[in-house]
Amino acid sequence: MPEPRFVLLLGGTAEASLLARRLHAERTDIRLLLSLAGRTLAPVLPEGVETRIGGFGGVEGLADFVTTAGVTHLLDATHPYAVGMSRNAAAAARRCALPHAAFLRPAWQRMEGDLWQEVDCLRAARDALPHGARPFLALGSQHVAPFRHRPDLSPVLRRVDAPSEPLPFAATLITGRPADDPAEEAALFRAERVTHLVCRNSGGARGYAKIAAARALGLPVILIRRPPEPDGPILRSLNAAMAWLAG
Structure with missing residues (x-):
């Protein structure tokens, strides 16, 4: 058997x-x-x-x-x-x-209307942002530390749970899970005056709404390539x- x-x-x-x-x-x-x-x-x-x-x-x-x-x-x-x-x-x-x-x-594939700049790592993503940008950092809490070296930025972060420790730099913090509806993500980006989206090419349906929202709004996306x-x-x-x- x-x-x-x-x-x-x-x-x-x-x-x-x-x-x-x-x-x-x-x-x-x-x-x-x-x-x-x-x-x-x-x-x-x-x-x-x-x-x-x-x-x-x-x-x-x-x-x-x-x-x-x-x-x-x-x-x-x-x-x-x-x-x-x-x-x-x-x-x-x-x-x-x-x-x-x-x-x-x-992985997600580039579509017509996507304004992607693909980079190899977090530091390259940080350095690709123009002076004074207000990026939405769609990155886990363990991946945002490099952005502390850009005090000219005004980042927006989203966390499922409120952080137990202070953020490593000044940023607008939003708590909650990502929306599945691109319209909801677009509304959030507009309300927070986001100028860029920074994320990894995670792929899959979950999390794609932010990519679709950036496309709809004409926002540049700094996309970190897969390992x-x-x-x-x-x-x-x-x-x-x-x-x-x-x-």
Whole structure:
């Protein structure tokens, strides 16, 4: 009789939650554990799915966890820019001889009307902004520190949760989740007198509203290119991920 499957799903993206819901509904023969980093105080969790919140402690910690827990498959569906976590996942899977794959959602593609300037890193994004700009920094809290070196800017930041510590520079802070409606994002940009959007090419439907809003308003977008793809098989759709887990 084949060994029961126990899948560790490294999440933190909308697609990981969708995949967790599908697995929970369609593959009751598979035990699923969804792992989240815990950066959001009250994450929206898929109902009925076993969830773990918090880090593992690098490659050693992750390898120890999957061995002790009896994990049989490791699926990395973290953020496209979570390079460290993806690297650790691939290394731990190799060490433990676990089947491993990475789910990578498609990047956004430039459309007619987009005013994109693509750059390679946060510092380049900072330096690309003109003097006196009021950029909307659609970046996680751990990615805004380079902008403290541009005191001429008047940034606008959005956080799901109110920060527990002061911001590293003067900025307008908005709390709440991004809107799915481009019109709502455009209204926010107008109300805050935003001149530029700075973001990463995260891809996917969730979060695209800000890109569409910038296009509609004719706002320049400073877009940080994606890092190299992680090691191992790359799954580019939810159906492909389901097929890999069923294989």
